[in-house]
Amino acid sequence: MFGLTIEQIAFIFRGAGWTIVLSLLGFVGGTILGLPVALARASRRRSLRTGSGLFVQLVQGIPLPVIMFVVYFGISIGGYDVPALVAAGIAMTLYSSAYLGEIWRGCIQAVPKTQWEAGECLALTNTQRFVFVILPQALRIAVPPTVGFLVQIVKNTSYAVVIGFFDLTYSAKVINNSTFMPFTVFTLAALIYFAICFPMSVLARRFERRLSRS
Amino acid sequence: MRGCALSYEFDFSFLNDYLPELWHGIWLTLGMTVVSIVPGFALGTGCAVGRLYGPPWVQRLVTIYVEGIRNTPLIIQVFWLFFGLAVLQVRVGPFPAAVIALVINVGAYTAEIMRAGLQSIPKGQLEAAACLALKPSQSLWSVQIPQAVERVYPALVSQFVLMMLATSIMSQISAEELTGVAYMIQSFTFRGFEVYLVIAGIYLVMSCLLRLTLLGVAQVSFPRRRRLGTPL
Amino acid sequence: MNIAASPQRATEIQNMTRSDTPLVRFQGVRKSFGELEVLKGIDLEVKSGEVVALIGRSGSGKSTALRCVNGLERINAGELTVCGRTLHDGKVDLRDLRQDVGIVFQSYNLFPHLTVEQNVTLAPRKVHRIGAKEARELSDQVLAQVGLSDKAKNYPEQLSGGQQQRVAIARSLAMRPKLILFDEVTSALDPELTGEVLRVIAKLAAEGMTMMLVTHEMAFARSVADQIVFMHQGRIWESGKGDMLEDPQTPELRQFVGNGL
Ligand SMILES: Nc1ncnc2c1ncn2[C@@H]1O[C@H](COP(=O)(O)OP(=O)(O)OP(=O)(O)O)[C@@H](O)[C@H]1O
Ligand SMILES: [Mg+2]
Numbered sequence: 001m002f003g004l005t006i007e008q009i010a011f012i013f014r015g016a017g018w019t020i021v022l023s024l025l026g027f028v029g030g031t032i033l034g035l036p037v038a039l040a041r042a043s044r045r046r047s048l049r050t051g052s053g054l055f056v057q058l059v060q061g062i063p064l065p066v067i068m069f070v071v072y073f074g075i076s077i078g079g080y081d082v083p084a085l086v087a088a089g090i091a092m093t094l095y096s097s098a099y100l101g102e103i104w105r106g107c108i109q110a111v112p113k114t115q116w117e118a119g120e121c122l123a124l125t126n127t128q129r130f131v132f133v134i135l136p137q138a139l140r141i142a143v144p145p146t147v148g149f150l151v152q153i154v155k156n157t158s159y160a161v162v163i164g165f166f167d168l169t170y171s172a173k174v175i176n177n178s179t180f181m182p183f184t185v186f187t188l189a190a191l192i193y194f195a196i197c198f199p200m201s202v203l204a205r206r207f208e209r210r211l212s213r214s
Numbered sequence: 215m216r217g218c219a220l221s222y223e224f225d226f227s228f229l230n231d232y233l234p235e236l237w238h239g240i241w242l243t244l245g246m247t248v249v250s251i252v253p254g255f256a257l258g259t260g261c262a263v264g265r266l267y268g269p270p271w272v273q274r275l276v277t278i279y280v281e282g283i284r285n286t287p288l289i290i291q292v293f294w295l296f297f298g299l300a301v302l303q304v305r306v307g308p309f310p311a312a313v314i315a316l317v318i319n320v321g322a323y324t325a326e327i328m329r330a331g332l333q334s335i336p337k338g339q340l341e342a343a344a345c346l347a348l349k350p351s352q353s354l355w356s357v358q359i360p361q362a363v364e365r366v367y368p369a370l371v372s373q374f375v376l377m378m379l380a381t382s383i384m385s386q387i388s389a390e391e392l393t394g395v396a397y398m399i400q401s402f403t404f405r406g407f408e409v410y411l412v413i414a415g416i417y418l419v420m421s422c423l424l425r426l427t428l429l430g431v432a433q434v435s436f437p438r439r440r441r442l443g444t445p446l
Numbered sequence: 447m448n449i450a451a452s453p454q455r456a457t458e459i460q461n462m463t464r465s466d467t468p469l470v471r472f473q474g475v476r477k478s479f480g481e482l483e484v485l486k487g488i489d490l491e492v493k494s495g496e497v498v499a500l501i502g503r504s505g506s507g508k509s510t511a512l513r514c515v516n517g518l519e520r521i522n523a524g525e526l527t528v529c530g531r532t533l534h535d536g537k538v539d540l541r542d543l544r545q546d547v548g549i550v551f552q553s554y555n556l557f558p559h560l561t562v563e564q565n566v567t568l569a570p571r572k573v574h575r576i577g578a579k580e581a582r583e584l585s586d587q588v589l590a591q592v593g594l595s596d597k598a599k600n601y602p603e604q605l606s607g608g609q610q611q612r613v614a615i616a617r618s619l620a621m622r623p624k625l626i627l628f629d630e631v632t633s634a635l636d637p638e639l640t641g642e643v644l645r646v647i648a649k650l651a652a653e654g655m656t657m658m659l660v661t662h663e664m665a666f667a668r669s670v671a672d673q674i675v676f677m678h679q680g681r682i683w684e685s686g687k688g689d690m691l692e693d694p695q696t697p698e699l700r701q702f703v704g705n706g707l
Contacts, residue, residue, distance in 0.1 A: 338553050
């Protein structure tokens with residue numbers, strides 16, 4: 001097909017599978033670490049705000065490939081041989097948590113102040129107020145940008161190619177090296193990425209429009 | 215060799231030995247970034263205008279371009295361009311290839327940002343311009359684009375910083391930018407962790423500098439802001 | 447409130463400059479937005495040097511009528527001639543028309559990124575292609591006309607609403623129009639600032655500028671306008687000289703004046 005054998009195409013799709021695996025890792029890890037980051041960023045304690053702010057600035061000021069390398073070599077100085085998936089997963093977690101934390105902070109703070117005060121009148125504790133009053137509203141606001149960021153995660157897993165992680169980009173590169181058909185191979189890879197990302201972009205936009213209408 | 219991280223001895227001596235290479239990498243990274251910003255911005259603005267006011271076929275074309283770029287990774291675009299040109303027997307060095315890819319890439323993101331900026335301008339501004347007998351092109355150039363840029367400037371700055379960070383994959387097409395230099399150094403010294411820690415620090419400084427520079431540009435280009443002291 | 451600078455002088459100038467061919471002529475003009483017919487056959491003439499005030503309730507079609515004059519709205523039927531150009535045949539060059547017809551909006555619509563001087567000279571520089579020196583002189587002159595000579599280097603946000611509206615008037619004047627349209631230009635202003643803008647308009651009237659203005663300021667309309675047009679439900683319900691407000695012929699105008707004064 002298009003000058004590629006079935007095996008070669010299957011190879012590329014196997015890479016695509018790993019791209020999805022790494023994306024999920026990055027999203028799940030990013031959510032687990034990103035929530036506390038968001039809470040700390042929106043916290044009333046100054047030290048928490050500064051600390052989490054520094055973390056966010058740090059991650060957002062360093063290229064993801066460099067983060068991948070730091071994690072990769074950082075783990076291996078302990079003498080452990082890590083699979084690239086683990087290093088890439090940790091790097092994606094750090095990366096996503098910084099961005100998601102910042103996105104969600106915005107969502108928490110977008111909930112009007114009066115809502116906090118309303119919670120106060122109901123004699124709820126701080127935690128109760130947050131969980132029952134603020135969080136549900138923040139979640140609603142958070143859906144469109146979070147789905148939008150999923151697209152960034154999927155695209156940016158491609159940077160794991162620098163530490164030799166076998167994903168869609170890596171497999172495409174391998175096939176190109178053996179076939180010398182860059183247009184065919186990379187167009188195919190691009191189409192697969194597009195097929196994953198575009199629906200999410202559309203979804204994010206649709207959510208956003210629905211939110212802004214209500 | 216098994217050991218625990220605490221007993222690991224850090225060794226930053228490569229800093230001395232490879233200083234010229236590091237500088238070279240820094241310059242190449244900055245060069246790629248700076249060279250790509252203006253054409254990328256121009257391309258994006260042109261596309262935003264085309265998508266908003268162009269004939270249907272232009273609108274469709276721009277939409278395909280913008281969505282295509284924004285929903286695929288930069289690396290794939292770079293590979294497509296670089297290896298594709300090689301197969302076509304077009305001789306392009308890694309640096310120009312990297313710049314072309316960056317311009318095309320950042321152009322798509324800028325197009326979306328500028329489109330939002332242009333759309334956020336109140337209708338009354340366009341009406342006023344038209345009622346003063348300005349041509350649509352004059353209205354765009356003197357009224358709409360300057361206001362749009364002012365409105366979305368923070369988003370543009372973020373986008374250009376992201377673009378600088380993204381140059382770090384250009385070593386994949388053997389452009390010897392900073393990350394590429396780092397890879398070379400670690401392969402000689404086996405000090406990968408230290409090397410990339412240092413590199414990370416350098417990128418941090420560069421992103422701060424780029425941000426500050428672009429904000430400085432704003433101070434000069436938007437005198438209204440400077441006089442009123444409103445932060446962007 | 448005596449706003450007109452010198453009524454006698456105003457009439458003299460108007461008599462001098464007034465010629466017989468009207469600058470604006472509506473003949474059976476109709477305009478609809480979709481199903482909604484907003485202008486249901488308007489007949490109106492504005493002679494050179496004349497000041498016409500359009501009054502009427504909200505939604506009666508005053509703004510729409512005004513906006514037809516400089517082509518912001520296309521008419522659906524009837525004939526509309528402005529400054530010797532026919533607007534109903536669809537072939538009119540709007541840019542050419544708008545060099546002769548200025549408009550001032552309720553919301554000023556100044557360009558916030560430009561200084562007062564740049565706001566005023568943008569169109570003359572781009573459209574009339576005047577040079578930098580000439581532009582400066584022009585700016586000095588029109589800003590003096592609206593009493594804002596000292597604000598040339600300021601940005602719109604640094605001015606009060608009344609000052610911004612006067613800049614908007616100066617911006618129109620800088621194109622040397624034959625006719626200026628004013629659409630409720632004082633509605634966004636508090637009474638004090640309203641006065642300063644109305645004084646500028648009255649002065650222009652006295653100097654012989656042809657104007658059509660939509661206004662809610664009845665006292666002003668009576669003192670400055672040569673002709674008052676009361677619009678109701680898309681029609682000209684009543685029109686006449688300033689004193690027609692004292693003696694309304696229709697219950698609608700009587701009620702309107704009762705509420706307005
Ligand atoms: N662009 C438009 N599209 C649809 N309907 C419109 C449009 N512009 C005006 N209308 C309608 O036309 C009618 C007349 O509007 P117009 O603005 O001319 O009234 P007006 O007399 O100026 O009122 P006001 O004193 O409130 O400014 C209104 O019912 C308005 O809703
Ligand atoms: Mg109106």
